[in-house]
Amino acid sequence: MKVRDLGEDRLIEQLLPRLSLRKAVATAPGDDCAVVEAQHRRKLLVLKTDCVVERVHFLRGTNAFNVGWKAMMRPLSDFAATSAVPQFALITLMAPKQTEVAWVKELYRGLRRAAKRFEVSIVGGETSSTPGPVAISTSVVGFVERDRAVSRRGGKAGDDLFVTGRLGGGLKQKHLQFIPRIAESRWLTKNFPIHAMMDLSDGLGTDLPRLARTSKVGFKIQVENLPLTRGAKLNDAISEGEDYELLFAVSSRDRSRLQRAWAKKFPKLLLTRIGSLNRKPKTENLKLPGGYVHFQQPS
Amino acid sequence: MKVRDLGEDRLIEQLLPRLSLRKAVATAPGDDCAVVEAQHRRKLLVLKTDCVVERVHFLRGTNAFNVGWKAMMRPLSDFAATSAVPQFALITLMAPKQTEVAWVKELYRGLRRAAKRFEVSIVGGETSSTPGPVAISTSVVGFVERDRAVSRRGGKAGDDLFVTGRLGGGLKQKHLQFIPRIAESRWLTKNFPIHAMMDLSDGLGTDLPRLARTSKVGFKIQVENLPLTRGAKLNDAISEGEDYELLFAVSSRDRSRLQRAWAKKFPKLLLTRIGSLNRKPKTENLKLPGGYVHFQQPS
Numbered sequence: 001m002k003v004r005d006l007g008e009d010r011l012i013e014q015l016l017p018r019l020s021l022r023k024a025v026a027t028a029p030g031d032d033c034a035v036v037e038a039q040h041r042r043k044l045l046v047l048k049t050d051c052v053v054e055r056v057h058f059l060r061g062t063n064a065f066n067v068g069w070k071a072m073m074r075p076l077s078d079f080a081a082t083s084a085v086p087q088f089a090l091i092t093l094m095a096p097k098q099t100e101v102a103w104v105k106e107l108y109r110g111l112r113r114a115a116k117r118f119e120v121s122i123v124g125g126e127t128s129s130t131p132g133p134v135a136i137s138t139s140v141v142g143f144v145e146r147d148r149a150v151s152r153r154g155g156k157a158g159d160d161l162f163v164t165g166r167l168g169g170g171l172k173q174k175h176l177q178f179i180p181r182i183a184e185s186r187w188l189t190k191n192f193p194i195h196a197m198m199d200l201s202d203g204l205g206t207d208l209p210r211l212a213r214t215s216k217v218g219f220k221i222q223v224e225n226l227p228l229t230r231g232a233k234l235n236d237a238i239s240e241g242e243d244y245e246l247l248f249a250v251s252s253r254d255r256s257r258l259q260r261a262w263a264k265k266f267p268k269l270l271l272t273r274i275g276s277l278n279r280k281p282k283t284e285n286l287k288l289p290g291g292y293v294h295f296q297q298p299s
Numbered sequence: 300m301k302v303r304d305l306g307e308d309r310l311i312e313q314l315l316p317r318l319s320l321r322k323a324v325a326t327a328p329g330d331d332c333a334v335v336e337a338q339h340r341r342k343l344l345v346l347k348t349d350c351v352v353e354r355v356h357f358l359r360g361t362n363a364f365n366v367g368w369k370a371m372m373r374p375l376s377d378f379a380a381t382s383a384v385p386q387f388a389l390i391t392l393m394a395p396k397q398t399e400v401a402w403v404k405e406l407y408r409g410l411r412r413a414a415k416r417f418e419v420s421i422v423g424g425e426t427s428s429t430p431g432p433v434a435i436s437t438s439v440v441g442f443v444e445r446d447r448a449v450s451r452r453g454g455k456a457g458d459d460l461f462v463t464g465r466l467g468g469g470l471k472q473k474h475l476q477f478i479p480r481i482a483e484s485r486w487l488t489k490n491f492p493i494h495a496m497m498d499l500s501d502g503l504g505t506d507l508p509r510l511a512r513t514s515k516v517g518f519k520i521q522v523e524n525l526p527l528t529r530g531a532k533l534n535d536a537i538s539e540g541e542d543y544e545l546l547f548a549v550s551s552r553d554r555s556r557l558q559r560a561w562a563k564k565f566p567k568l569l570l571t572r573i574g575s576l577n578r579k580p581k582t583e584n585l586k587l588p589g590g591y592v593h594f595q596q597p598s
Contacts, residue, residue: 001400002397045440047389047423049389049391051436053430054430055430056430090348092391092436098301101304128434131352131354131431132431135393135434137350137436139348139391
């Protein structure tokens with residue numbers, strides 16, 4: 001069987017159960033970040049790696065600064081999902097020998113600028129030649145307070161589902177310039193018991209079923225409530241991906257307090273209640289006028 | 300200018316000064332590992348990333364188990380260089396969609412087996428498709444006691460230079476099956492003040508000048524003392540690379556105690572005094588009968 005036929009989720013699932021997880025691990029791989037016991041009793045170590053590959057995550061002509069920005073911000077978006085504070089980053093650059101040094105320098109300028117935005121130190125890295133496309137792998141290490149670590153698990157039937165910002169249109173420009181919602185996520189876990197959270201990188205139609213499945217609940221979405229990016233269609237908001245917004249579940253009892261406090265703290269960033277979690281452990285198949293099944297069934 | 304014309308060392312040097320190093324960083328990038336302040340006062344956090352790329356670090360037909368083994372053991376060899384204890388690993392796999400799942404599973408079996416050898420937990424990872432060759436990036440996080448962290452710096456004029464094992468012939472089979480010298484390195488720093496240390500991945504002729512340059516000293520090698528792998532030529536031992544043995548500098552006052560204790564603790568592993576560090580801040584150009592300049596000049 002080819003990797004293509006299995007799909008990334010299934011591949012990770014098949015590889016994961018056999019990974020050598022020790023007691024020190026607080027969450028499992030497949031989550032947005034790995035969270036492990038740190039030396040400090042009240043804090044957990046948080047680890048995440050991600051990569052961007054030419055012709056997969058960016059096109060050949062893309063501005064190198066933007067590629068560097070994206071390569072750093074993607075794993076930082078997973079830190080936002082975990083409500084963790086990133087501290088250190090390592091960069092692995094795989095580039096053909098004929099790559100222009102000026103391009104690489106511009107790439108690192110993007111990486112550094114993105115790291116600086118969240119006070120992350122780039123503390124190491126490795127370069128390798130490759131006969132293939134440019135690829136950049138970024139690993140980030142940081143911490144989260146034990147009582148503030150959030151994962152995809154923990155969503156409860158009856159919880160409200162919220163998303164930050166607007167969905168859709170990510171592939172146009174946002175995927176190269178987005179700002180991970182770390183500040184928002186840290187504020188959320190400081191002030192509210194957030195049951196489950198993730199960042200929307202593959203699109204709501206793929207990511208929400210993942211959250212529901214991991215939390216062992218179902219979900220119901222009010223499609224008419226989805227906050228669309230200007231010019232984006234409903235289908236874009238569900239299927240396009242690269243939104244890098246937060247999706248989270250919180251008790252409906254906190255709804256009005258959350259909405260009031262959010263509007264005061266982040267007046268420029270939309271927070272939208274898009275639906276709720278329910279007992280039905282099956283995901284809802286959303287049939288839109290076009291007839292597409294947008295939400296992926298659990299496999 | 301192309302990356303090819305600049306070389307990896309120069310590229311890293313040009314990129315490094317501008318990296319956002321904060322106070323928390325105990326050693327600089329370009330060292331074998333990044334060593335940063337941990338929460339625990341007596342321990343430092345150690346971070347390392349590395350990659351293996353098809354057609355650069357392994358050939359297309361290479362046994363996938365061995366590729367996985369190498370992908371894990373390369374960064375662990377840097378932990379040996381730092382005398383650090385590895386704890387957690389993250390894997391980024393970039394593979395074409397037509398890759399056989401069986402190949403990927405065998406790759407992970409190699410990764411897991413190698414990790415288990417040193418009680419490392421693989422706690423996360425990411426997969427991506429690629430239009431190019433298979434590439435695996437491995438990031439490892441661990442710790443080192445503050446008073447046992449070793450780097451390439453710290454070598455002093457008059458120090459003895461030692462290498463473990465035998466050099467040369469690494470490309471034949473050893474580069475796919477080597478065992479990083481972590482146990483040996485940990486024993487060394489527990490029992491002796493090791494001034495400087497690194498692992499030999501690019502060959503003594505490239506790596507020793509790096510150590511000398513970073514320590515701001517010169518070196519002198521007794522070529523006739525170099526411990527050659529059976530069948531390997533002197534030139535292989537100096538230039539071939541992929542030895543993954545330790546090279547370290549220690550006060551000559553510790554010489555006889557070290558040699559006695561080593562022979563007792565590691566009777567099966569050779570420890571050879573190959574030369575010494577000296578004041579001359581220039582590297583020695585070794586002209587062998589063939590006429591090659593084997594030791595790289597500092598740039």
